[in-house]
Amino acid sequence: MLTEILHTLPQVLLDGLTLGAVYAIVALGYTMVYGILELINFAHGEIFMTGAFIGTAIFLTMTGLGVMSAMPALLALILVLVVTSVLTGVLGMGIERVAYRPLRKAPKLITLITAIGVSFLLQDLVRFIAELKKGNYIITGPSLFTNQVTVEASSLFSTFNNAQLKSSSIILIVTAIIMMFALDFFINRTKWGMAMRAVAQDRETAALMSVNVNKVISLTFFVGSALGGATGVLFAVQYGTIDPYIGFILGLKAFTAAVLGGIGNIRGAMFGGVLLGLLEMFAAANLSILSGGVLGGEYKDVFAFAILILVLIFKPEGIFGKAVTEKV
Template identity: 80%
Template sequence: MNEIIHTLPQVLIDGLVLGAVYAIVALGYTMVYGILELINFAHGEIFMAGAFIGTAVLITFTGLGFLSSLPAILLLAIVLIIASVLTGFLGMGIERVAYRPLRKAPKLITLITAIGISFLLQDIVRFIAELKEGNYIITGPSLFAGQHQINTSSILSSFGNAQIKSASIIILVVAVVMMISLDYFINKTKWGTAMRAVAQDRETASLMSVNVNKVISLTFFLGSALGGATGVLFALQYNTIDPYIGFILGLKAFTAAVLGGIGNIRGAMVGGFLIGIIEMFAAANLSTITHGIFPSEYKDVFAFGILILVLIFKPEGLFGKPVAEKV
């Protein structure tokens, strides 16, 4: 128990950083489901594409000498904008080509299509990466690599001191800004009102002069842009990426969306942070708690175990509301 308490501050910091990534990716799942009742399993690969786009732009800027001539925060802002716009249009393109023709098809068909798009994006990115770099595992230039000491032992003597990377601080700040901005957009703007109207009743919204196709395209653009920007932040934190990073991370973000209440924006945010903290706690303490029977690699079991428990005991999620189906 003393060892668990000693590492708790570091676990919380690392969990919040990872949870911020899960939370923003979960927003893409929950926005699309709220409007189309579609689980867009290709969303994890859009996150991955954002990581590759951001890394490619940084590598290009390195070759042009921009890393030394531009402030790091300005360079990151430029990369985030480029990755967000490109992945936003990628999401819109996927919706237009793959999902819109199947809008009236059975849900199983669109689900299989989403899985197919996921594998297609993986292979396309792997082909391009191997063609350009000779390897699909890419290491980008380091930004914000500094470490900061947090004297948490002064709060409680049982706590150990924690460290946080400069990149982690950037991730938390940018993630919070994006989540607050999205929440404001959904709840306070005209387009946000249209999105909520389409989510509530698509047919009635169309009769009230709401352009449903534009609203759905905007939803995919926003969700994909946020996912792509998060991919850049992920690459900034871990510095090494591959075409398969979006698969497991996307499933965990989906778990976060289900935990918070699929279709609920604020629920997805809370669910992401909870999954991140729980996963980091398991990674740090699972071996200690089980006396070495289960090593830290079993941390993924926690996320998917939570998904199973939520689906069994509270399928509407923490912030969702049970809906009675009309017959």
């Protein structure tokens, strides 16, 4: 049994890292908004999905116009990432302005229900537009970065099988790492990042330090949504086919990753995302072996949410979260 698991381990690790990178970046959006507003923005998964659709639409348009053949694919990807990030960032800001800001003083449950409503609205809006333009809401983008790289894992340890890695996976992982480091730098080293941290801790006092709280909250939504949208593009390039419902389960899993790392904690979200991706891929590959054929790889979602339940029971503040003590 152990030998079978070890055979596939290199492939599991690489696939898990790829998926984990997606979870990590989407989890950042959840954790940033929660840190600043104590709101679980359940529409964030749909921002990711919208990013995937916008990116794919731009790629298909560029292919139709013959632009894709005239420029390097990597340059085209960078261009699409930038445009999509800006558009989804603005979309996130718009959602905050229209749906959340008027409810800022309302009970948390009302805002949560609104977030779920926005999520369904985006799903159906994207589906409507996709069907209008394409006659089908399941879209397949152009094939990019499909060449495989073989990772010679067997030379490290004879029990390992060699692993295959698409160049799109390398791009996804590298881009995700760049985005994570950039965000970490922005939050911890810049004027506006510091303002975000201040607003997250105490809105009133931050305002008395001349911090424009509304601007900081809008900026948080912009940054979180821009990262989510960019990840959507990378996801579409990696997995090829997208539909308006990809954001729902993925969003829930990214939220699980945020809780796992400690909601409100930026580095925790990154770690939680990667860890969840690895665990999920491990489950997909090995659940059948571990359960003697009773459970198959299709139970990987159950595995992911079982982790959420266990974390909430035994360490509700998450791995990197601090237990909150309240003075009474």
